[in-house]
Amino acid sequence: MDKLKFWDFGIIDFIDVFLVAILLYYVYKLVKGTVAVNIFIGIIVIYVIWKVTDLLNMFMLHNIFDGFMKVGIIALIVVFQPEIRKFLLMVGSTNLSGQRRFFSKMKFLKTENNTETDISAIVAACEKMSSTNTGALIVLERNNNLDFLTGTGDEMSITVTQPIIESIFFKNSPLHDGAIIIANNTVKATRVILPVNNESTIPQRFGLRHRAAIGITEKTDALALVVSEETGQISYIVNGEFVMYKDTDELLKLISKALT
Structure with missing residues (x-):
């Protein structure tokens, strides 16, 4: 039985x-x-x-x-x-x-076309800011909704373009402090305050932008791009870890694959 x-x-x-x-x-x-x-x-x-x-x-x-x-x-x-x-x-x-x-x-x-994030414009803006050592912190939303963070900054609804991103992080811009959140090719918030990772294992050369990028990618499935104000280096962070890449083309492929 x-x-x-x-x-x-x-x-x-x-x-x-x-x-x-x-x-x-x-x-x-x-x-x-x-x-x-x-x-x-x-x-x-x-x-x-x-x-x-x-x-x-x-x-x-x-x-x-x-x-x-x-x-x-x-x-x-x-x-x-x-x-x-x-x-x-x-x-x-x-x-x-x-x-x-x-x-x-x-x-x-499918009844409507999805708006794909213009990754090329984002990376191109990072490269331009890197050449002038302009600090930047860009968060790309994936499955986890980040609306709980938008209230810490200024809510926006701006289509992503290279000039827009560069103008936001321009040193004299009132919006350059904090992070921007991008979802569906739209800048949904600027001057966002992110949770900061305070682990002592993170090298001292990384500042608050990198720690904030690590913090948000640990707590959500978001992606983060950081442009160092000191060195101009562009860092790509996923799951709280730095992802190494050879050149811009590989970075574009990595981000595209992660968003897909």
């Missing part, structure tokens, strides 16, 4: 497995490229062993893993604190506009 029940796989069971698979996929996507991915894989391995030992009635080994699983939730909260925060922020920031963006990406439901 137990074997018959095991193979009694209905539509609800299929939906259950499908939803769990989606959840695991997005959790993996969230931690992919970070140190946490190794911990995530290790937890899955331990969970599988825990279930197998229970199925095979290996009482001693099962009890060891069972004890670990019971207290493991506390360890998970501590270890995955940044990822949990990012996941909850992603869920909490879901809105109708985000849903429209999701459905518009599905070709069979």
Whole structure:
């Protein structure tokens, strides 16, 4: 009878497995490229062993893993604190506009053209500002809605162009302090105050702009571009880490791939 029940796989069971698979996929996507991915894989391995030992009635080994699983939730909260925060922020920031963006990406439901961010204009502006050592901090919104940050600065609705970005960060401009947030080829806010990463492991040569870029990309899935006021170097930051690139063409490809 137990074997018959095991193979009694209905539509609800299929939906259950499908939803769990989606959840695991997005959790993996969230931690992919970070140190946490190794911990995530290790937890899955331990969970599988825990279930197998229970199925095979290996009482001693099962009890060891069972004890670990019971207290493991506390360890998970501590270890995955940044990822949990990012996941909850992603869920909490879901809105109708985000849903429209999701459905518009599905070709069979597409009713309007998506506005693609002019990455070339952004990178060209960064290059121009780099040549004059003009400091800049540009945040590119992805899935996580950043409206919770726009209130810290000045809300805007300006189409992205190279001159616009350069004029915002011009040293005598009243808007040059803080970050700008770009979404769907629109500058949605300027003079935005971002959460700053205060980790002592970050080299002292990096200032507040870099720490702010690290902070926002750790807490959300946004991308960040920083132009150093001291050296003119352009930094590309994702998931709280600096992404190395050879030249402008590679930088354009990296940003385009990340936004896609």
